[in-house]
């Protein structure tokens with residue numbers, strides 16, 4: 001059994017936080033057994049190291065290790081991917097194909113985002129865990145395989161069980177040993193270590209001198225909530241390494257790049273950064289955003305009414321009405337000015353409506369106006385938000401997902417779903 005230090009070095013794991021160390025030790029301890037392990041933690045905390053350590057520290061290490069993103073595989077093909085299929089099992093199945101559970105015989109499978117598995121696949125998985133037996137799609141022959149399963153989830157799987165979306169028997173079967181990876185904000189002492197490591201990696205990669213943070217800037221990032229955890233910190237250090245000309249980053253600069261708008265409200269508590277505080281704040285902001293959105297929806301409706309009504313009904317005072325609808329809004333923000341709503345043409349039906357643009361450039365939780373939705377359908381709006389986030393981050397899915405507060409795989413699925 002390798003020491004924790006050796007393992008950290010081998011996998012490039014940075015940090016000395018006690019809870020993280022305990023999680024890594026637990027992985028090393030259970031590695032030689034065949035016990036199923038469930039890894040739990042928010043998106044971007046480093047869950048993927050655990051199955052790799054388990055595989056590497058077990059007798060299975062010379063056999064296959066396969067990582068499967070359950071959330072990224074369409075429901076229609078997941079059974080065939082995992083368990084294989086017979087020739088002719090469905091249109092396009094021109095060959096018999098081995099599934100991951102057959103290929104990984106003697107090795108380890110990592111089922112990431114296991115909560116996304118369809119119920120029918122959960123039944124097949126349970127059978128494999130119980131007896132090692134499975135059947136290819138389209139076949140009635142029972143096959144055997146010997147695979148160690150490590151699963152991960154960033155959703156509350158217990159809630160999914162209560163909602164009937166995840167089988168309770170499977171939950172207990174997977175959860176024989178649970179390994180929790182703490183959120184980055186709960187291991188503040190590791191934040192600057194990680195930043196320095198990433199900054200040095202990026203300096204090498206881009207052949208630039210290292211960047212350094214002033215002591216105040218170091219303090220700031222250590223107390224920042226990092227909702228996207230280590231992944232967000234890594235992306236941030238890349239951004240700073242590449243964009244900033246000055247190699248010493250001041251507090252002022254870091255606040256500009258990483259605005260912690262949550263301090264705008266007085267709800268910040270002394271125990272700043274603790275998980276429940278953060279959730280509470282996040283909830284408050286969501287409520288505020290929702291309210292703002294409702295307001296904008298109302299405005300959109302009012303404008304629509306005006307737009308579709310004969311302009312004469314208002315005795316030529318349409319512009320004034322619109323001004324009034326937007327009065328409060330334009331006080332808040334210059335991005336949301338009524339002049340962008342060009343309503344004067346004589347035929348209102350053919351006018352082109354330019355929705356006011358919302359400036360997303362500098363915030364995590366900005367409570368300023370949201371772009372007026374043209375559709376009130378939740379789906380349309382979700383699609384629109386995803387498009388905006390992808391545009392803002394120039395197609396970088398990780399960053400867009402962080403901003404939207406969903407996992408990268410959920411984003412991936414939605415991109416497919418909406419054909420974006």
Ligand SMILES: Nc1ncnc2c1ncn2[C@@H]1O[C@H](COP(=O)(O)OP(=O)(O)OP(=O)(O)O)[C@@H](O)[C@H]1O
Pocket residue numbers: 012013014015041042043044045046047048049154194230231234407408
């Ligand atoms: N302690 C750490 N030291 C060095 N790099 C880390 C550490 N933790 C995470 N990372 C890096 O952060 C990124 C995100 O980690 P990872 O992919 O394991 O997250 P995750 O928990 O699986 O998230 P998700 O649920 O979104 O898949 C990876 O690039 C990973 O290498």
Ligand SMILES: [Mg+2]
Pocket residue numbers: 047048112
């Ligand atoms: Mg992952």
